[in-house]
Amino acid sequence: MAVTVVFLGKLADFAGEGERELPAPLDWQGLLGALGPDLAATASGERTKVAVNGAVLADKSALAAGDGDEVALLPPVSGG
């Protein structure tokens, strides 16, 4: 009955935690609403990718996570 949302990199700082449980099912609007305006703005940004169970979504607005799924919010990776 829960979806685990994982915050990576500096998103974990913004979120104040590494992960959070949200009720299933969870779509993109539901996720943005649950994150609050600041995190939602970052999550919506072009450079933040979203993965479900380790697979990056081509279109994150198509998010459809169910019970037991893990949703990751991935900011851009750091350079060398």
Place this chain on the structure above:
Amino acid sequence: MAVTVVFLGKLADFAGEGERELPAPLDWQGLLGALGPDLAATASGERTKVAVNGAVLADKSALAAGDGDEVALLPPVSGG
């Protein structure tokens, strides 16, 4: 009173020895004459370089070696 002529790579096989003493002074025609026709033909070839005391001559026909000099006949180096 002598010039040492050093044969490198397969020139040593052709010459049957690694080096040979020739009387000083030694110019290009003198060297070719002393080498005999087969070695002279190889030495004259475009791909054989000549060094005096470790420095390659830009124009080997300008060879002018004196007593104590070392003249090296350098065939093309082998590839990798």
Place this chain on the structure above:
Amino acid sequence: MAITVKLLETPFNPGQFVGPFTNAHPGLGGVCTFVGEVRGEEDVEALELLHYERMTLPGIEALAQQAAERFDLMGLLVVHRTGVMRPGEPIVLVSACAKHRRGAIDAVDFCMDHLKSDSWFWKRELRGGQWSWIEPRAEDHSDLARWGD
């Protein structure tokens, strides 16, 4: 063609991996190895590399597979640190062996360019007691453009 990818949470000695890797591929023509270390410039006290276990390892394995298909290799080894590192500690090791040197050198170059910008790692640096995140660099994109990606 053997691919080995390891993520390590503790310091490692490159020699302990490169020796056995080389010995495991008799008949090789050459082995090229790159080791990256944490630079201590500008008062960096420590570097932390965070990863997402579920994606970081499979991501590097996919990159190694790509390199194996693109270059003519006998073996490819990638070792990457995670966690907190001090200046001078190795952070990444890529080693490729092949019959011919061109494949080995190019594979290492390719893997390093892609590891730096395509891998799921997030870095932060400790300077003066303060952690700060490292942002992507434009240079990494020009590095990738070399490979036509």
Place this chain on the structure above:
Amino acid sequence: MAITVKLLETPFNPGQFVGPFTNAHPGLGGVCTFVGEVRGEEDVEALELLHYERMTLPGIEALAQQAAERFDLMGLLVVHRTGVMRPGEPIVLVSACAKHRRGAIDAVDFCMDHLKSDSWFWKRELRGGQWSWIEPRAEDHSDLARWGD
């Protein structure tokens, strides 16, 4: 910027050089190393590398100097075998360390291309009890063309 060039007449273990070389340059960003070994393909029993002492070492030192001027390096190490070698023995080691990986990798690539075709080495191979000379290869010239020489 420290340059070390060695010609060795007996077998060597690359690790014995790379470890101390790396440790001698604290603050480096990366170290790239290429090791070439004698391949045992096509029944090669042994390889002999002949050199001209008076020119071979200065020639490699000049090449290392060129690489040092062209790339942004902290250190460059070239070790080359001479004499008779068996398949599997290291024949050449080039290691470059630098603040940034691009310089280290490119310097190794540059040195290997030039060592292979510009150095005063003559090779012969032993197959079936017969020694035969190895001629220059067209490929080496195309390798050099990469560097605009």
